[in-house]
Amino acid sequence: MSVSVHILDTSKSSPSSGRAAVSENRLLAALPAEDLKRLQPHLEPFSLVAGRVVMEEGEPVEWVIFPTSGLISLLVRLSDGRAVEASAIGREGMAGLPAFLGGTLSPLQGISQVKGGAFRLSAARLRRETLPGSALRALVERYTNGLLAAAAQSLACIRFHRVEERCARWLLVTHDSVRENTFELTHEFLANMLGVRRAGVSEAVGALSDRGVIRSVRGHFTIANRAGLEAASCECYRVVRQEMDAVVGLGGGDVGSLLRQRGL
Amino acid sequence: MSVSVHILDTSKSSPSSGRAAVSENRLLAALPAEDLKRLQPHLEPFSLVAGRVVMEEGEPVEWVIFPTSGLISLLVRLSDGRAVEASAIGREGMAGLPAFLGGTLSPLQGISQVKGGAFRLSAARLRRETLPGSALRALVERYTNGLLAAAAQSLACIRFHRVEERCARWLLVTHDSVRENTFELTHEFLANMLGVRRAGVSEAVGALSDRGVIRSVRGHFTIANRAGLEAASCECYRVVRQEMDAVVGLGGGDVGSLLRQRGL
């Protein structure tokens, strides 16, 4: 069998190499230079450890987190213990929106799913910095809008798309944030995120492996053929990515403006 | 802690009797008297006609709508035409959030699902009235927070709960907004909302009818046993309702503070 290569690219500012730049988070990078400069002293480097709970359901939101290379999954949990990921917050986003929206407690559980870097900002400081008319406020508002649209898309996704497609989508999102072709992830973790059986993930992963787009061995995933993986995923990956691109200003568009590209 | 009371009493200001009061929308009712008074001249009565599209996907959001007795369903549509309801906006809410969040175009399609009354406010006026520090801004921010939480709950709901439970939940939400024990609704419409087959709805409705909690004949639904219907629905109804109660100040709590009541 093939041996997975752990580091495929360390050319520039690799996420795992020491200090990450604030601008690696695309939301922060979208701020005007002077705004970011003013914010920077309050942004504290924060390490995302795989599997750790960074935000507890029902607990106060004391920090908002801007991932630079890791990934935070927000989980909804039902009373019987079953759970599913509501949203994955990567380097295009920010975890802890309730702090901005006048809620003090988090309705969701946040788990840092794949190890990586991030910056965090205290909720109090966020409120102080999102002054009326500030670029940060406008940006976070647009991001909220995008997140709502993304949640709606995920709703349709979870209803209509098959495990294999959703699995591919999830791996793509992770790949985007991690920016390494290999990352650590068990089938069981992924199953928890997708809200399906572990065995279901194994089957889906097996099918994707057979097609040669990924490799998966004992807690490690390798993206072997990115384009193929995109083809195997559902449209939701593309739709949400375009929405988020619009939020950070790529294409200069609006969330809604992209809907026509869905092929309707 | 205060207890919320369901008002089924139609003695005065019945939804169907002529002019509805602005305060029948619970979001507007939560505003301080002077704020509401200032807003009132700009609130224009708007009639919700069953089945009409009030907000088109990808079109500019020119109005935000505050239902007083009707119900607006926000639909996500996939490129293959399949659709599912992302959220139902009743009299505890407001449709058109993107106008507030810096988006100009609507990512979702809004359909007024059950006929009823509403007030609408131009998007431009909303932006002018949601001044920093205003009660309206704070309220809409909290509402946004609640809507995100509700969307997350619906995500888990659509993943784990059966058609019959989701069907019961939908009827309860409708009942809350319509405040009449009988309303017009076809199985096919309901199927579109839930994202399932028409036949699937017929089966679920049949089961609920057999238990005597509802009656359904040719385009009409009657709630026969409200408590029984609540027992037949999934926990999501209660969870989302409590979240929305928190938004409008009932119980004075926070969205997250209610999560512990889920029985975890």
Place this chain on the structure above:
DNA sequence: GACCCTCCGTACGCTACCGGACGCGACGGC
């Protein structure tokens, strides 16, 4: 080297729901 634990491949019966279809009764137009 012996052991154990984690992780994963696979298999089996089962259930909810799908897609499609047919027929019947209610209702409205003429």
Place this chain on the structure above:
DNA sequence: GCCGTCGCGTCCGGTAGCGTACGGAGGGTC
């Protein structure tokens, strides 16, 4: 009163995913 349409009850074969379980391979520990 007749007929077309609409809404609904029901049925059937098909299937994606479930719950459960078992065994085997990788990797750490002593």
